Amino acid sequence: MGGPTRILYCxxxxxRIIAPEVKSAVLTGLASLNADWDSVPDLCEMSARHEVAGLxxxxxxxxxxxxxxxxxxxxxxxxxxxxxxxxxxxxxxxTPEQVLQGLLQEDE
Amino acid sequence: xxxxxxxxxRVLLYEGPxxxxxxxxxxxxxxxxxxxxxxxxxxxxxxxxxxxxxNSVLLIAGDFEREPPAAGPGVRFQRLSGSDPARTADxxxxxxxxxALERPGxxxxxxxxxxxxxxxxxxxxxxxxxxxxxxxxxxxxxxVRNQDNxxxxxxxxxxxxxxxxxxxxxxxxxxxxxxxxxxxxxxREGMKVDISALLGGDVYSLLRDRSARAKSRFSKERDxxxxxxxxxxxxxxxxxxxxxxxxVLASLPNPEEIRERAEMAQRRARAVLEMNNARFGENSL
Numbered sequence: 374m375g376g377p378t379r380i381l382y383c384x385x386x387x388x389r390i391i392a393p394e395v396k397s398a399v400l401t402g403l404a405s406l407n408a409d410w411d412s413v414p415d416l417c418e419m420s421a422r423h424e425v426a427g428l429x430x431x432x433x434x435x436x437x438x439x440x441x442x443x444x445x446x447x448x449x450x451x452x453x454x455x456x457x458x459x460x461x462x463x464x465x466x467x468t469p470e471q472v473l474q475g476l477l478q479e480d481e
Numbered sequence: 482x483x484x485x486x487x488x489x490x491r492v493l494l495y496e497g498p499x500x501x502x503x504x505x506x507x508x509x510x511x512x513x514x515x516x517x518x519x520x521x522x523x524x525x526x527x528x529x530x531x532x533x534x535x536n537s538v539l540l541i542a543g544d545f546e547r548e549p550p551a552a553g554p555g556v557r558f559q560r561l562s563g564s565d566p567a568r569t570a571d572x573x574x575x576x577x578x579x580x581a582l583e584r585p586g587x588x589x590x591x592x593x594x595x596x597x598x599x600x601x602x603x604x605x606x607x608x609x610x611x612x613x614x615x616x617x618x619x620x621x622x623x624x625v626r627n628q629d630n631x632x633x634x635x636x637x638x639x640x641x642x643x644x645x646x647x648x649x650x651x652x653x654x655x656x657x658x659x660x661x662x663x664x665x666x667x668x669r670e671g672m673k674v675d676i677s678a679l680l681g682g683d684v685y686s687l688l689r690d691r692s693a694r695a696k697s698r699f700s701k702e703r704d705x706x707x708x709x710x711x712x713x714x715x716x717x718x719x720x721x722x723x724x725x726x727x728x729v730l731a732s733l734p735n736p737e738e739i740r741e742r743a744e745m746a747q748r749r750a751r752a753v754l755e756m757n758n759a760r761f762g763e764n765s766l
Contacts, residue, residue, distance in 0.1 A: 417590035443659030
């Protein structure tokens with residue numbers, strides 16, 4: 374797959390379903406990254422606006438958000454289905470360490 | 482214009498060539514502040530050409546070594562020199578206001594998300610929803626069309642879905658929140674029947690009949706407060722069964738309107754199913 378790995382972080386800013394300490398730790402980890410990456414206040418909102426395609430086009434995709442079933446469906450609903458190999462990290466259930474490790478690990 | 486079609490402001494936090502890196506703590510605070518105010522943020526460390534994405538205006542912010550270019554169509558610049566992230570967010574807010582862009586966070590994005598790996602296009606959701614959230618695509622498939630019509634915190638349509646295919650990402654519990662579905666969840670056919678039995682067959686009939694009874698008492702007694710209480714009481718059972726918040730129940734239209742909307746939604750669903758059956762055969766979807 375061409376292009377660098379795309380990383381996308383959802384802050385889920387309008388609900389309290391992701392622990393603030395998890396979001397904070399993941400955001401802090403990503404902020405120290407010496408690479409390009411994207412963040413959105415709310416992936417649901419971006420999907421409803423059909424504005425997610427540009428965030429994941431090009432290379433491999435890694436997303437920190439919530440349940441993979443939801444994330445894949447949000448992209449599909451917006452007309453931009455994720456490739457099967459897209460990696461989705463779940464900040465509702467995983468620790469910040471697990472999320473960051475999944476986002477930042479070397480390409481296999 | 483729908484709020485979902487209105488342009489938004491995106492922020493590009495630039496730390497590439499010809500700019501100085503931001504202090505780590507300031508960078509995190511700035512990111513958090515912008516995200517919590519509803520602005521999408523891209524962090525850029527590489528050189529490149531940055532264009533505004535469709536339907537958005539781009540604010541490029543960085544500690545530039547030289548004077549940034551003048552604002553162009555769809556692109557603004559801001560030199561970051563202070564240490565207060567709120568000032569940058571205020572500036573972004575100011576641009577948003579000047580350009581009359583959508584104010585982020587004015588809508589809590591609460592709407593159904595369909596898991597098409599499970600959906601069978603049975604149109605139960607289209608038939609059930611009174612608020613025109615669902616629509617049908619040109620190819621005859623169900624789709625969520627009017628997300629901002631959905632009633633915040635109401636997950637009722639997900640409970641009538643026989644395939645457990647409707648998710649509300651911001652709901653607290655699984656499988657409605659998108660959690661993997663386990664064998665217990667797969668007693669979904671029963672779930673639907675249970676609701677139906679509990680409510681005596683048709684949820685809208687129940688709402689209609691009970692509201693009518695409440696209305697009748699109201700007309701006899703001419704007691705506004707009591708009538709309101711009756712209406713609320715009669716909806717409690719349906720609300721508890723479907724997880725509909727009291728505010729949504731209280732805001733339901735009058736019984737006549739409920740009947741009309743429900744019949745209209747059911748007609749639409751029947752028409753789509755008939756069309757799909759004619760196009761693809763009985764069991765093709």
